[in-house]
Amino acid sequence: MSVIELRGIGFRYDEHEVLRHVDLTLDEGELVLVSGRTGVGKSTLLGVITGLVPRFTGGVLSGDVLLDGASIVEQPPRERAHLVGYVGQDPLAGFVADTVEEELAYGMEQIGTAPETMRRRVEETLDLLGIADLRARDLRTLSGGQQQRVAIGSVLTTHPRVLVLDEPTSALDPTAAEDVLATITRLVHDLGLTVLLAEHRLERVVPFADRIALVAGDGTVRVDEPRAVLADSPVAPPLVDLGRLAQWDPLPLTVRDARRQARSLPALTPPEPVPAPATRAVLAARGVTVVHGTHVAVREVDLTLSEGRVTVLMGRNGSGKSSLIWALQGSGKRHSGTVDVDGDDPASLAPAQRRTHVGLVPQTAADLLYLESVADECAAADVGAEAGPGTCRGLLDRLAPGIDEDLHPRDLSEGQRLALALSIVLTARPPVLLLDEPTRGLDYAGKAELARIVADLAAEGRAVLLATHDVEFAAHVADEVVVLAEGEVVSSGPPRRVLAESPSFAPQVTKVLGPPWLVVEEVAAALEELRR
Numbered sequence: 001m002s003v004i005e006l007r008g009i010g011f012r013y014d015e016h017e018v019l020r021h022v023d024l025t026l027d028e029g030e031l032v033l034v035s036g037r038t039g040v041g042k043s044t045l046l047g048v049i050t051g052l053v054p055r056f057t058g059g060v061l062s063g064d065v066l067l068d069g070a071s072i073v074e075q076p077p078r079e080r081a082h083l084v085g086y087v088g089q090d091p092l093a094g095f096v097a098d099t100v101e102e103e104l105a106y107g108m109e110q111i112g113t114a115p116e117t118m119r120r121r122v123e124e125t126l127d128l129l130g131i132a133d134l135r136a137r138d139l140r141t142l143s144g145g146q147q148q149r150v151a152i153g154s155v156l157t158t159h160p161r162v163l164v165l166d167e168p169t170s171a172l173d174p175t176a177a178e179d180v181l182a183t184i185t186r187l188v189h190d191l192g193l194t195v196l197l198a199e200h201r202l203e204r205v206v207p208f209a210d211r212i213a214l215v216a217g218d219g220t221v222r223v224d225e226p227r228a229v230l231a232d233s234p235v236a237p238p239l240v241d242l243g244r245l246a247q248w249d250p251l252p253l254t255v256r257d258a259r260r261q262a263r264s265l266p267a268l269t270p271p272e273p274v275p276a277p278a279t280r281a282v283l284a285a286r287g288v289t290v291v292h293g294t295h296v297a298v299r300e301v302d303l304t305l306s307e308g309r310v311t312v313l314m315g316r317n318g319s320g321k322s323s324l325i326w327a328l329q330g331s332g333k334r335h336s337g338t339v340d341v342d343g344d345d346p347a348s349l350a351p352a353q354r355r356t357h358v359g360l361v362p363q364t365a366a367d368l369l370y371l372e373s374v375a376d377e378c379a380a381a382d383v384g385a386e387a388g389p390g391t392c393r394g395l396l397d398r399l400a401p402g403i404d405e406d407l408h409p410r411d412l413s414e415g416q417r418l419a420l421a422l423s424i425v426l427t428a429r430p431p432v433l434l435l436d437e438p439t440r441g442l443d444y445a446g447k448a449e450l451a452r453i454v455a456d457l458a459a460e461g462r463a464v465l466l467a468t469h470d471v472e473f474a475a476h477v478a479d480e481v482v483v484l485a486e487g488e489v490v491s492s493g494p495p496r497r498v499l500a501e502s503p504s505f506a507p508q509v510t511k512v513l514g515p516p517w518l519v520v521e522e523v524a525a526a527l528e529e530l531r532r
């Protein structure tokens, strides 16, 4: 039975057509994954269902949206909210209460749920999402991943018919992502919940999807079984790339499928680990401890970042990655310990000077953007960094090509905004670059480009530290991986060892072929060698 039906949906901003002739039917109890390149209109498609588009975005919508057979296209988002639950890309922006418990109860209060029911559902949800110990916490003090879990919990409590999620796992660590998706899938199967979910990390979501809605560059949407769409989709997870490369039929969608098919591969020569040359240390941190209130977020961390090296910082949600990054940059709290960048402590420098020592791209990229247009931001970055005109724009065009320079940064898609923030920070060419979860909102091509930019920066002698939950990205860029747990370094070393030895951090190719394999490109090279 169809729950949501989109009929002939079109949407445009002036001359920019985002969606065109979209027909889409969502059945009861199915999970549909919305995929497509950065900025093609995935969030817009979700917004048409929640009603946020066009009400809060402007632009012109045509066509009809039906919920259980009745048109809701004229209905304001607030009136559909109890039936169509929505979690956006920036959970903090959607919060209305102060504490976790209040936030979980808020939606139910709005629809007049009985107090006993409310209490029961709050407890259930705290457990379901593993956030019971955070119940009394102020929402603003939660880590990015903790906020994302609360946001998902707060829409589940109202028991909506339809759940619309925009990149719900982008801030979650690999295990949390798996848990949250498994929880949602259970509701889909057991309660007939209908889920529409946009996500760039297909490796996380494809195994849970009943169908994929692929938004193409021309604004049309193709909906089909995952295997059919992935066979020639411009975005595909590493498993599918591996399957395409080895010409496996049917394409593997799970690690288990792929392992079975991998038995047919010829014997391949595994990649040779290249020992890293020792280089000069640019940033040295010793005994760094960060305390928030009574919570010790980072404990006695020693870390050295060297010229030409890319260090990837990983660890569960709340393990202290952001706290450490801000302490290294100098504007974050530091309870004790020392940080030295080429003889200076960044914490004692003025902000303008600090930027030329340490560049930081924060988890919420929008925090760096304050001007009226993309062109203004880029021009200011060039001037501020005494870089040639067009430097920032050049970097932006590599990461996310073709953005209209007159657009307000607020109107960029999430991935486009991140690309802009990165370009601004990179323009100042600091010797140390800190990136907090830099792949949110980027598609595979965007990530590959980011990986090339990071490699170029390292080749120029910069030291790069990036925190990420994206194991596939880490496998591509890391010279070294450092894992934090409860604020302490618990493991560090080359990615081939650290990623491969951990069940939660192993990339898909490692799971299929075993160590030392990390990425599809290595398999491609080995197959190529056999053919020669």
Ligand SMILES: Nc1ncnc2c1ncn2[C@@H]1O[C@H](COP(=O)(O)OP(=O)(O)OP(=O)(O)O)[C@@H](O)[C@H]1O
Binding pocket: 013, 016, 018, 036, 037, 038, 039, 040, 041, 042, 043, 044, 045, 057, 058, 407, 411, 412, 413, 414, 415, 416, 441, 442
């Ligand atoms: N006010 C506006 N005027 C013109 N174009 C706009 C405006 N607001 C958004 N856009 C453009 O509409 C397109 C669709 O944006 P949307 O957020 O739906 O993309 P997305 O596929 O969700 O991207 P991402 O993967 O980065 O989240 C983008 O190219 C964006 O730049």
Ligand SMILES: Nc1ncnc2c1ncn2[C@@H]1O[C@H](COP(=O)(O)OP(=O)(O)OP(=O)(O)O)[C@@H](O)[C@H]1O
Binding pocket: 141, 142, 143, 144, 145, 146, 171, 173, 292, 293, 294, 295, 297, 315, 316, 317, 318, 319, 320, 321, 322, 323, 324
């Ligand atoms: N003001 C605060 N008061 C109390 N605890 C805080 C405060 N700020 C942060 N914390 C806690 O410190 C811990 C570390 O947070 P941090 O943001 O550094 O983690 P993270 O590893 O970056 O997490 P994520 O992967 O989810 O982004 C978390 O448990 C967080 O809840």
